[in-house]
Amino acid sequence: MEASKGIVRRWGRPVNAGLMGLVVLVILLVVFYTNTFNAGISSSPDKWSAFGTFFGGLLGPGISLVTLIALLRTIDLQLDQGAHFVEDGHKARLAEYKASQLQLIDQQILMYERMIDRYEDEGQRLFSLNRELGRHGPFDLSRVDESLKKAEGEVALLIKLSVAISLSEFQTIEQLRLRMLADLCSINPHLYGSP
Template sequence: MIRYVVVAAISVLLTIAAYFIWFYVHLNQEISPKSSTWGEFGSYVGGVLGPVLSFISLFFLIKSLTLQNQANEALRNEAKEAEKSEQLKAFSAVFFHMIDSQKVLLEKLAIDHRLEDGSIVTKTGAAAIITIENEVKKLRSIGAEDEHIAEYITKIDSTDQIFGILRAFYVTTKMVSEKITDQRGFSTIERTDFFNTLLAFTDFAQLRLIIMGIQFTDSAAARYLRGNGELISVLRDAHLPLDLY
């Protein structure tokens, strides 16, 4: 912008210098005391400099409008970032509450397991999940198909505890996918961060049980989780394929 001010100043000086050189030096005329002559001089200066100064004024106007638009855009971006930050803050509170709810479900998990001598013991929490995994391995070792393992899971889950754990994970996953959307200014990177956090804060035994539920059950929750490409990608990166069993 400074260069245009310099151009304007040089234009003024050149215009006056040209007038002076032509009339005072070349034509050898004296400086006139007549007001009419000075009026003609003013008309000359205005006629020559008017278009130049008008152009420079127009440039300054356009430049000022551009700067104003940039300032307005910066304010809009700041407002969007502030809104996004508030959304993340509110979402994170609900998200971590959901993770805490999952921990409660794991603590309440209990199954009855029949020992070889016929006695029944109650396994709880992670111990219950390990027991289920061992039974699934035994079934696999004798050639059991997926449907037989699904029947076993249904049999031991008469009170829908496993389904409850699977559904809680499904609700949290769905919340990430539907709230942290591109339309709201978020990206795959942020959704992936939340999915990684979900895996990190979920007990590993509980996570294996969830994968078992995804692999063998056919509930709406299991179908949704199987079809969530971003979640599946995160699970694979964590070396947790859906055919773990």
């Protein structure tokens, strides 16, 4: 909205002033012509030719100037509109990339949830096996419990990352990509690699 106001300030006033100037010039020329050559309406083609030459010679440059200003305004508007299209395209690509990164985080959360389900199933199996064999050692269960807690912690971090990414404003795709890479690597450097 501010850009369009700037364009009106920059080009709208000169075009409007030029048009008003042309209207004033036409009125002045008609008054001048009728006062100087007050011969009334003539049936002679020579007088009409002289009349046309008089007005064309005096109004032509003014009309050309206003046309040039209007043409420059049109070019300026097209350049401004092109800049808006480029900016809108950049924003659309960034929003699309952000959505794909959020979808990636959702897939990672689902992967972790499947891992948690497997850990819970393995814990149940080991607990039942220990009960059947009469063992009371928590060694096998403690490893499963540690893996389960680690996976749940990483899910919580992924959820926090998803919220942070969705609420953050990014200027470039590269800025978003670097943030994702750094945060994913801090969550699990073995799975996501190090930055």
